[in-house]
Amino acid sequence: MSISAMTTGKFDVLTGTTIKGPGFQWGDLYRKLPSNVLPVYSTDGAAVDVPVPATFFYLMLMNIGVYSLLTWYLDKVIPDEYGRRYAPYFFLTPSYWGFGGNESTALNEFIDNNLPLGDREEFRVLDEDEDVAEERKRAFDRDLHVPMRIGNLRKVYRNNWFGTSKLDKVAVRSLCLTLEEGKLFALLGQNGAGKSTTMSCLSGLTPPTAGDAICFGASVTKNMDKIRSQMGICPQHDILFDSLTPVEHIELFGGLKNLSRAEIKKVTDERLEAVKLTKVKDHHSSTFSGGMKRRLSVVISTIGDPAIVFLDEPTTGMDPVNRRHVWSFLEEFKKGRIVVLTTHSMYEADILGDQIGIMVRGRMRALGSGIRLKNKFGAGYQVALTCTSSEKIARAKALVAREIPEAELQDDSAGSLMYRMPNSVTSKIPAFVKVLEGPEGKAIIESWGLSQTTLEEVFLKLIREATD
Numbered sequence: 001m002s003i004s005a006m007t008t009g010k011f012d013v014l015t016g017t018t019i020k021g022p023g024f025q026w027g028d029l030y031r032k033l034p035s036n037v038l039p040v041y042s043t044d045g046a047a048v049d050v051p052v053p054a055t056f057f058y059l060m061l062m063n064i065g066v067y068s069l070l071t072w073y074l075d076k077v078i079p080d081e082y083g084r085r086y087a088p089y090f091f092l093t094p095s096y097w098g099f100g101g102n103e104s105t106a107l108n109e110f111i112d113n114n115l116p117l118g119d120r121e122e123f124r125v126l127d128e129d130e131d132v133a134e135e136r137k138r139a140f141d142r143d144l145h146v147p148m149r150i151g152n153l154r155k156v157y158r159n160n161w162f163g164t165s166k167l168d169k170v171a172v173r174s175l176c177l178t179l180e181e182g183k184l185f186a187l188l189g190q191n192g193a194g195k196s197t198t199m200s201c202l203s204g205l206t207p208p209t210a211g212d213a214i215c216f217g218a219s220v221t222k223n224m225d226k227i228r229s230q231m232g233i234c235p236q237h238d239i240l241f242d243s244l245t246p247v248e249h250i251e252l253f254g255g256l257k258n259l260s261r262a263e264i265k266k267v268t269d270e271r272l273e274a275v276k277l278t279k280v281k282d283h284h285s286s287t288f289s290g291g292m293k294r295r296l297s298v299v300i301s302t303i304g305d306p307a308i309v310f311l312d313e314p315t316t317g318m319d320p321v322n323r324r325h326v327w328s329f330l331e332e333f334k335k336g337r338i339v340v341l342t343t344h345s346m347y348e349a350d351i352l353g354d355q356i357g358i359m360v361r362g363r364m365r366a367l368g369s370g371i372r373l374k375n376k377f378g379a380g381y382q383v384a385l386t387c388t389s390s391e392k393i394a395r396a397k398a399l400v401a402r403e404i405p406e407a408e409l410q411d412d413s414a415g416s417l418m419y420r421m422p423n424s425v426t427s428k429i430p431a432f433v434k435v436l437e438g439p440e441g442k443a444i445i446e447s448w449g450l451s452q453t454t455l456e457e458v459f460l461k462l463i464r465e466a467t468d
């Protein structure tokens with residue numbers, strides 16, 4: 001008979017639910033039951049000495065303790081979809097209990113455990129872009145001082161529990177990255193590129209299959225609890241309560257983060273105003289449009305002034321005016337913090353991102369500032385010239401041929417000339433502009449315009465290359 005059944009059975013009897021009697025009093029806890037109340041006999045017919053009721057209470061308390069411990073342990077070792085999987089011996093490791101080493105020990109452990117993964121077949125990346133490869137080295141550079149590093153992060157969604165299969169989905173391949181304070185990192189990619197999975201692994205929502213990230217000296221796979229207190233998340237889907245107002249949401253999440261009344265009021269006054277939600281601060285969120293809900297989610301992610309904030313497509317569904325308010329807010333908010341943002345808007349990435357990463361099929365394909373990416377992967381500059389006569393057109397052609405022989409004439413129709421210039425001539429452009437705007441240019445050219453390759457063109461080019 002299990003301990004549980006025995007204790008509940010005896011408890012039933014003793015509390016008088018199965019026998020008629022005066023009922024069970026607290027005073028009876030340590031008193032033996034009179035032998036005429038439910039006598040108990042062994043199989044050979046001898047009367048059994050029933051222990052005092054308190055014994056059964058203690059057994060039940062022990063049951064609660066054992067089952068609670070078992071639930072806690074199994075929850076760590078066999079987590080659900082969004083839980084973090086700990087090693088079976090996790091409770092023996094000092095790091096789990098918040099001991100065991102300072103930042104440099106954690107960094108050494110991170111490098112020693114994750115750098116060797118790069119030698120394994122499934123982590124090897126062929127034809128890696130030089131900037132991405134350089135970043136891979138930086139992620140494991142012991143002398144570099146950065147608040148966050150990601151090392152050989154890999155996430156595979158298994159098709160079944162019993163091992164690998166061809167149907168497994170490798171959502172993130174072998175991601176290495178360093179993130180700096182005061183900078184916003186914009187992650188770009190098509191649907192299914194692995195952006196949200198990366199965010200989920202870094203924010204502890206889902207455990208990586210391999211690899212790790214270290215944030216302010218704490219490992220994402222070993223010490224997430226330490227990081228969580230310094231982290232804010234705006235998930236892709238709003239997690240709001242229909243019957244709460246923005247103020248109540250801030251009070252709720254502020255309370256969970258132990259904010260004082262004054263701090264909660266500050267967030268309410270300043271941040272709701274920054275994203276233009278002050279007028280509706282006392283309206284239920286069920287009455288909000290998609291864009292308003294996103295703005296509230298962005299504010300919620302900043303509660304408690306976290307040192308690192310993950311924003312998964314924060315401006316989806318926002319009109320251009322309100323999007324700009326959020327951009328201004330983030331520009332200000334990123335100071336002294338790490339902000340990681342995913343977006344489908346090239347324009348947003350170009351404007352907000354100090355660093356931009358382009359992910360294709362779980363792999364980081366390109367990395368750098370917007371200007372760097374455009375110069376490196378873009379087709380260059382486009383110059384459009386308008387002239388009023390065929391004689392002027394001929395002189396304009398001669399002028400361009402003299403100043404920038406690399407310029408390639410793409411279109412010559414109806415008085416306008418369209419040139420494409422490679423990025424290699426970037427340094428010559430100021431001189432070229434000077435000529436166009438000087439007496440020589442003015443004599444022949446009616447108007448002119450210069451435009452650089454957009455980030456969108458870069459993005460499309462990288463996607464095309466990866467899928468060819």
Ligand SMILES: Nc1ncnc2c1ncn2[C@@H]1O[C@H](COP(=O)(O)OP(=O)(O)OP(=O)(O)O)[C@@H](O)[C@H]1O
Binds near residue numbers: 157169192195197198
């Ligand atoms: N829970 C899951 N189980 C199985 N496969 C998943 C799971 N979550 C994501 N995937 C797969 O992993 C890949 C990466 O998905 P992820 O959501 O990270 O992409 P994303 O770049 O964020 O896309 P989007 O821009 O649409 O949000 C996709 O192919 C997706 O189908």
